Amino acid sequence: MEKGEWVVVIGGGSTGTGIARDLAMRGVPTTLIEMEDLASGTTGRCHGLLHSGGRYVVADPATARECIEENRILRRIAPHCIEDTGGLFVAVTDEDLEYLPRFLSACRKTGLPAEEISVREALAIEPHLSPRIQAAVRVPDASVDPFRLAVANAAGAREYGAEILRHTKVVGLVKEGDAVAGVRVAEEGDGRERVIRSRFVVNAAGAWSGKIAGMAGISLELVLSKGTLLIFNHRIVNTVINHCHPAGDGDIIVPAGTVSILGTTSVTVPEPDHDRYGIEDEEIPYLLEKGSAMAPFVRSARVIRAFAGVRPLFEGDEEGQGHYGHGEHREHDDRAVSRNYVIIDHETVHGIKNFLTVTGGKLTTYRRMAEAAADVACARLGVAAACRTAGEGLPGVASTEKPRNTFTICECEFVPRAEIQDRLEKLNAADSPQPPQALLADLRRRTRIGMGTCQGAYCGYRTAGVAHETASFSAREANWMLAKFLQERWKGTRPVLWGDQAREAALVAHIYRGIFNIDEKVQ
Amino acid sequence: MTYDVVVIGGGLAGLVAANVAARRGKGVLLIAEGLASLHMATGCIDLLGYAEPGDAMPVIRPWEALEELSAQAPCHPYAKVGRPLVAESLEWFAGLCREGGCPLAGSTGGENLLLPTGLGTVRPTYLAPETMISGNLADLSGNTGDSGDLLIVGFEGFRDFYPAYVAENLNLAGERYGAHPGWISNWPHAAGVQIGVPDSTNMRDLSAVDLAVRFEREEFRRKVAEKIKEVLARLTCGAEVARVGFPAVLGLEKAVEARHDLEEKLGLRVFEIPILPPSVPGLRLAGVLEKAARAAGVEVLLGSPVVGAEVENGRCRSVTVRTPVRENRYQAEAFVLATGGVLGGGIRVDLDGPREPIFGLPVGHPPAREDWSRPQLMAPEGHAFLRFGVEVDGGLRPLGRDGAVAIENLLAAGSLLAGHGSCNEQSAEGIAIATGYAAGRWC
Numbered sequence: 009m010e011k012g013e014w015v016v017v018i019g020g021g022s023t024g025t026g027i028a029r030d031l032a033m034r035g036v037p038t039t040l041i042e043m044e045d046l047a048s049g050t051t052g053r054c055h056g057l058l059h060s061g062g063r064y065v066v067a068d069p070a071t072a073r074e075c076i077e078e079n080r081i082l083r084r085i086a087p088h089c090i091e092d093t094g095g096l097f098v099a100v101t102d103e104d105l106e107y108l109p110r111f112l113s114a115c116r117k118t119g120l121p122a123e124e125i126s127v128r129e130a131l132a133i134e135p136h137l138s139p140r141i142q143a144a145v146r147v148p149d150a151s152v153d154p155f156r157l158a159v160a161n162a163a164g165a166r167e168y169g170a171e172i173l174r175h176t177k178v179v180g181l182v183k184e185g186d187a188v189a190g191v192r193v194a195e196e197g198d199g200r201e202r203v204i205r206s207r208f209v210v211n212a213a214g215a216w217s218g219k220i221a222g223m224a225g226i227s228l229e230l231v232l233s234k235g236t237l238l239i240f241n242h243r244i245v246n247t248v249i250n251h252c253h254p255a256g257d258g259d260i261i262v263p264a265g266t267v268s269i270l271g272t273t274s275v276t277v278p279e280p281d282h283d284r285y286g287i288e289d290e291e292i293p294y295l296l297e298k299g300s301a302m303a304p305f306v307r308s309a310r311v312i313r314a315f316a317g318v319r320p321l322f323e324g325d326e327e328g329q330g331h332y333g334h335g336e337h338r339e340h341d342d343r344a345v346s347r348n349y350v351i352i353d354h355e356t357v358h359g360i361k362n363f364l365t366v367t368g369g370k371l372t373t374y375r376r377m378a379e380a381a382a383d384v385a386c387a388r389l390g391v392a393a394a395c396r397t398a399g400e401g402l403p404g405v406a407s408t409e410k411p412r413n414t415f416t417i418c419e420c421e422f423v424p425r426a427e428i429q430d431r432l433e434k435l436n437a438a439d440s441p442q443p444p445q446a447l448l449a450d451l452r453r454r455t456r457i458g459m460g461t462c463q464g465a466y467c468g469y470r471t472a473g474v475a476h477e478t479a480s481f482s483a484r485e486a487n488w489m490l491a492k493f494l495q496e497r498w499k500g501t502r503p504v505l506w507g508d509q510a511r512e513a514a515l516v517a518h519i520y521r522g523i524f525n526i527d528e529k530v531q
Numbered sequence: 532m533t534y535d536v537v538v539i540g541g542g543l544a545g546l547v548a549a550n551v552a553a554r555r556g557k558g559v560l561l562i563a564e565g566l567a568s569l570h571m572a573t574g575c576i577d578l579l580g581y582a583e584p585g586d587a588m589p590v591i592r593p594w595e596a597l598e599e600l601s602a603q604a605p606c607h608p609y610a611k612v613g614r615p616l617v618a619e620s621l622e623w624f625a626g627l628c629r630e631g632g633c634p635l636a637g638s639t640g641g642e643n644l645l646l647p648t649g650l651g652t653v654r655p656t657y658l659a660p661e662t663m664i665s666g667n668l669a670d671l672s673g674n675t676g677d678s679g680d681l682l683i684v685g686f687e688g689f690r691d692f693y694p695a696y697v698a699e700n701l702n703l704a705g706e707r708y709g710a711h712p713g714w715i716s717n718w719p720h721a722a723g724v725q726i727g728v729p730d731s732t733n734m735r736d737l738s739a740v741d742l743a744v745r746f747e748r749e750e751f752r753r754k755v756a757e758k759i760k761e762v763l764a765r766l767t768c769g770a771e772v773a774r775v776g777f778p779a780v781l782g783l784e785k786a787v788e789a790r791h792d793l794e795e796k797l798g799l800r801v802f803e804i805p806i807l808p809p810s811v812p813g814l815r816l817a818g819v820l821e822k823a824a825r826a827a828g829v830e831v832l833l834g835s836p837v838v839g840a841e842v843e844n845g846r847c848r849s850v851t852v853r854t855p856v857r858e859n860r861y862q863a864e865a866f867v868l869a870t871g872g873v874l875g876g877g878i879r880v881d882l883d884g885p886r887e888p889i890f891g892l893p894v895g896h897p898p899a900r901e902d903w904s905r906p907q908l909m910a911p912e913g914h915a916f917l918r919f920g921v922e923v924d925g926g927l928r929p930l931g932r933d934g935a936v937a938i939e940n941l942l943a944a945g946s947l948l949a950g951h952g953s954c955n956e957q958s959a960e961g962i963a964i965a966t967g968y969a970a971g972r973w974c
Binding site for chain 2: 235289354389416425466469470473476484486503506507512514516517519520523525
């Protein structure tokens with residue numbers, strides 16, 4: 009059987025890569041298509057929080073139960089993507105204290121291990137917590153690297169024979185009568201279009217899934233919710249900190265590698281393209297205000313970047329939509345729309361065969377979403393094989409680190425040159441050609457270059473140099489990738505242009521405009 | 532403790548002001564919080580590289596452009612100081628560098644030089660350390676300048692210089708500049724090679740300073756020269772190579788000697804190329820200026836920030852310096868504030884706006900934070916936050932909110948000043964030297 013002849017999965021986020029791996033492990037020839045890079049959409053634009061379920065336990069216990077179950081599975085199959093930081097729910101106000109018994113009792117009912125600890129102990133664990141906190145509960149939250157997770161899933165899918173096409177955009181669906189028979193794609197570089205035929209198409213395009221469904225004439229009731237997050241230059245906390253109250257804005261701080269992330273907001277937006285939405289000036293003080301209730305230190309900590317992702321939330325609840333969600337729906341409030349996922353078998357719901365959409369959901373439950381979506385696809389394809397993703401570790405789990413060339417290219421995130429070269433080779437050997445202008449951004453998701461304090465001031469130049477030296481990119485291409493990379497980093501620095509980060513931005517301008525004399529007409 | 536003059540800031544402007552004031556017989560204290568911004572600079576003295584923001588081509592004759600700029604923008608520091616004093620200050624500065632063993636070179640006709648960078652782009656500058664001059668690609672009057680093809684040499688394991696990348700970009704730059712009148716028409720060909728670092732067995736990261744220390748040793752230079760000769764023998768187009776470009780690491784203090792020695796050993800001209808910070812040529816300049824200041828009697832207080840000032844009836848009486856153990860006050864008749872712009876730390880940017888932290892001088896800025904910068908990093912017009920600065924009168928005295936002189940015995944100099952866009956103009960050193968010189972004279 010020819011590759012890609014059975015299932016095309018649209019979307020290279022955690023869900024899409026998870027589905028591709030799940031299907032490939034069941035022996036289903038699969039092609040994954042991602043318009044940009046793996047985890048470049050909503051997957052890579054979140055806290056990177058592996059939920060214990062505590063956040064949902066009161067309002068949506070079914071989602072909370074799924075979170076804790078998946079939390080345990082992912083710790084087994086993807087320990088290399090997870091840092092077991094643990095999490096704390098902290099009660100600050102009297103209202104929080106009133107919420108606390110409901111929270112603890114819901115945790116008990118759901119089977120979520122939650123242990124109340126003394127305020128003194130909490131402050132000993134996290135000295136930056138507000139001295140005014142009144143109670144603290146320990147839960148098994150953790151920090152997960154969403155980039156690594158998606159890349160590992162894609163690598164796992166490839167090991168089982170799947171084809172992963174990045175920088176390839178679905179521009180249309182191939183329809184035969186009332187059935188979907190494949191996709192029409194365009195490559196990022198030259199926009200050349202071609203058709204990939206398949207027996208089944210899985211729409212896992214996340215915030216873009218409404219657009220994909222629209223190509224089949226289907227209208228999906230998606231609520232697109234923009235969430236803005238702030239990154240601090242180091243680990244202001246070593247534990248995931250949650251505000252112990254009904255889920256709200258700016259009430260989670262997650263330690264992520266060398267930095268920490270505070271978020272989010274939740275604002276309904278009309279379009280999925282995150283690049284379309286800037287960070288509003290007033291969002292920053294708002295988030296700092298919210299975060300400072302838990303940890304007043306955030307006000308004086310150094311913010312190095314602001315970024316936003318667009319979550320796809322599913323609102324439709326008509327019978328027969330195959331809606332797996334357990335959440336209650338409220339109008340006008342994104343926070344009340346279920347965070348659970350939905351699988352829509354379009355044959356049942358819309359009379360369109362060989363096509364399903366999976367949307368909603370969250371990073372923590374990506375594997376379960378993938379399993380459920382693959383189950384539906386396999387049933388339609390007559391494949392009897394069962395899901396095995398809960399039992400088999402993701403690639404990289406057992407690898408022992410090779411001795412490395414120790415030259416450090418990125419001093420903020422400690423990325424050695426050997427790792428960059430290794431990743432360059434892998435990107436160049438990928439199924440789809442690597443567009444040079446995206447190379448540094450794609451390397452960033454895999455290595456964390458440029459994600460630390462200096463935001464690419466030093467490693468941008470060095471990585472462009474290494475790419476030119478070792479990966480046969482021309483100087484023109486290296487210049488181009490450097491300019492794109494710096495611009496992309498600038499996009500996140502610009503909204504937080506104060507304090508030491510303003511100085512850092514001045515250093516970037518000084519190096520690239522002042523010393524290297526780059527202008528907007530980079531060759 | 533009482534002085535005639537307290538200079539706050541150990542960057543180029545502060546060092547110049549302290550030197551000038553001390554040579555006028557003043558008792559000077561120089562207070563510097565950290566490493567000066569010279570450590571992040573190229574080591575070149577830019578006067579005016581671009582006349583208008585977004586100009587595609589650099590200024591060829593900077594003095595003419597400076598006069599035009601001064602006429603159009605009376606708030607520009609060059610307009611405040613005036614061309615004659617700018618010229619005098621640069622001449623004085625060049626003399627100081629020559630005496631200090633770090634001679635500067637430029638064109639005799641007053642044109643800008645065009646020097647390669649560590650990215651392989653080229654940038655205009657007015658005066659360059661003599662060790663860089665053979666890299667010049669501008670067509671200069673009065674002398675023919677250097678000519679001949681370039682061999683760009685880098686070092687294995689040195690992460691801040693990629694010779695093949697530099698060479699290829701230099702060849703690309705020829706497409707832009709080589710066809711343009713004013714710049715040389717016989718643009719040279721460049722090739723890049725990487726050589727191993729002699730006697731380097733340990734594989735740790737090499738910094739520019741590590742290499743500079745090694746280049747002070749004759750034996751190291753001999754081995755480098757041998758490796759380059761081997762490369763030249765293999766190079767097919769090697770016959771044309773007349774100049775060898777290195778990253779700017781040819782010695783911490785004895786770079787002039789190191790370069791001459793390498794030229795003799797290779798039988799070719801040798802030049803340095805400015806790279807990412809920390810800048811070895813900048814370190815050399817800072818060293819020369821600090822040594823000269825101490826020789827002229829300047830007391831230097833390093834590593835401690837000025838945290839406040841005592842101002843009474845419009846005069847500054849003293850400034851307070853925080854040391855690890857206590858706060859000290861230093862009184863003086865006059866004060867020179869040369870703490871730098873946003874990059875140097877002289878202007879702090881808060882969420883609600885920029886401020887000058889020592890004297891609380893007003894700093895003009897657009898009200899909305901989104902207007903502090905442009906959406907494109909490389910926007911031709913540059914970013915407002917890089918131009919945040921302190922307004923001064925014709926005597927470099929900072930103005931208060933009412934537009935009158937704020938503190939009569941306080942002068943400001945360098946990047947701290949409002950009215951310039953040195954990052955895009957390529958004028959930072961010229962402004963620092965001219966205003967530092969004027970402040971040293973007028974305080």
